[in-house]
Amino acid sequence: MESNDVEEEEFGFSRNYFLAKEVRSSGKKGARKLSQINIVDEQELREACSNIEPKHENEIIILVNSYKNSYSEWVYVLRCGFGLLMYGFGSKKALIEDFASTALTDYSVVVINGYLQTINLKQVxxxxxxxxxxxxxxxxxxASGNKQQPFNTRSMDDLITFLDGPHSENDDTFVCVxxxxxxxxxxRDSETQQYLARIAACSHIRMVASVDHxxxxxxxDKKMVHTQFNWYWFHVPTYAPYKVEGMFFPLILAHNGSGQSVKTASIVLQSLTVNAQKIFKVLADRQLANPDEEGMPFNNLYEECKVLFIASNEITLNSHLTEFKDHELxxxxxxxxxxxxxxxxxTSEALEKLVQEMSQES
Known part of the structure; x- marks a missing residue:
């Protein structure tokens, strides 16, 4: 008898639970839609994010500074032929670049920013x-036979062969990526990762990378991890915000307005050379003056840049244009x-704003 009472009580509880859920879902709360959320302007949202007061600053500074004691170990690991893979919560960009600028001064260093949407690996x-x-x-x-090599005409396979060649008996002759x-x-695509692994495996290349996903x-695959990249893992959480990395991604609760496009373009242009900025301004001024045109032919741009003494040859101009295209400028x-x-x-409005910002900064 007691068993039946327990079952009836449980049945009654279950029935009341689902009845309550049904009534609740038919109410006003369930009728709300995601589209009713008030979406703010992206620039406004990013400014609000930048004003968030950081916490535990002193502890984070002490933590990041403690990693500097490991710089000599990291250099030793690189010289032994390993690649360094940094993982842990927080942006590691500042840490890795500080390591490169202070501990890798005896070596040539090339920086690849994987957070950009497109990267020209052949140019790298x-x-x-x-x-x-x-x-x-x-x-x-x-020594005899010391001739200039036309690397820009070589295929990717030929370039990798050169980087892996037995050119020097000195184990310290390498370029750090x-x-x-x-x-x-x-x-992130498979082909690019395969090429990165092949580059990392070259005898004259050492790679230092960060991973976040x-x-x-x-x-x-196993071959890439243990043979080609030959990773030596280091856990280096920094708890630093992904400010630079996140600049190139739209925020979920924000409009993708032209203001953010201008801000992003402005940040990218600031990282380029003065001549590159001048070339971009020539193109921008032409586009603003002739909004109905479909664009500016390369020859016209080259002639104008030559007159202004910005680009002395087509190769120089092409290298700047490649950089613009890589950043989708x-x-x-x-x-x-x-x-x-x-x-x-x-848009013309966004481009005018960008040109004004460039004029103020120069």
């Missing part, structure tokens, strides 16, 4: 080859005369 390989060639020329001073966010959107290990499209034209993918 060309830069690595040129830096390695400069080191080798110093060692071979006075710093990869901020090796699991970032600009490096929880599923980053799915990018690599400039794009290419065909006009009605079937010419490839360069244009800035911003």
């Amino acid at each position: 390989a060309i830069t690595l080859a040129e830096l390695l060639w400069d080191q080798l020329k110093t060692q071979w001073k006075g 710093i990869v901020n966010n090796i699991d970032g959107p600009g490096l 929880v599923n980053a290990l799915l990018l690599w 400039v794009k290419t499209r065909r006009n009605s005369d079937n010419e490839d034209c360069l244009y800035i993918p911003l």
Whole structure:
């Protein structure tokens, strides 16, 4: 009898629970929609985020400074042929770049920012080859056969072969590659990761990278981890905000307004050379003066830059344009005369604001 009472009580509780859920879901609260959330302007939201007061600053400074005691160990690990993979909560960009600027001064260093949407890995390989060639020329001073190598005409496979070649018996002859966010959107595809692994495996390359995504290990197979990258893992949580890395991603609860596009473009331009900024301004002024045109042909841009003494040859101009395209500051499209034209993918209003900011900073 008692058993039946217990079952009836449990049944009654269950029935009342689901009845209550049904009534609740039919009420006003359940009728609310995500679209009714008040979405703020992205620039306003980012400014609010930047004003959030940090906590435990002193403890974090002490923690990050403690990693500096390991710099000599990290250099030793690199010299032994390993790659360094930094993981842990928080942005590791400042830490890794501080390590490079203070402990790797005897070596050439190339920085890859994986948080950018697109990265020209071929140009990275060309830069690595040129830096390695400069080191080798110093060692071979006075030796025969010391000729300039046209790296920009070589294929990716040829560049990797050169970086892995037996050019020097000195084990300390290498170029260091710093990869901020090796699991970032600009490096996440399988082909790019394969090329990065092949570059890391070269005898004259050492790689230092940071990883942040929880599923980053799915990018690599066993051969890539243990043979090519040859990772030596270091747990270095910094608890630093991902300010720079997050700048290139839209916030969920914000409009993607033109203000943020201007801000992002302005930050990227500040990191480029003065000549690169001048070339961009030439293109921007032309686009603002002729809003109905489909873009500016390369030859026209080159002639104008040559007159202004900004770019002395087409190779220099092309290198700047490659950088613009990598950061999505400039794009290419065909006009009605079937010419490839360069244009800035911003509205006239946003472009005017960007040009004003550039004029104020200069």
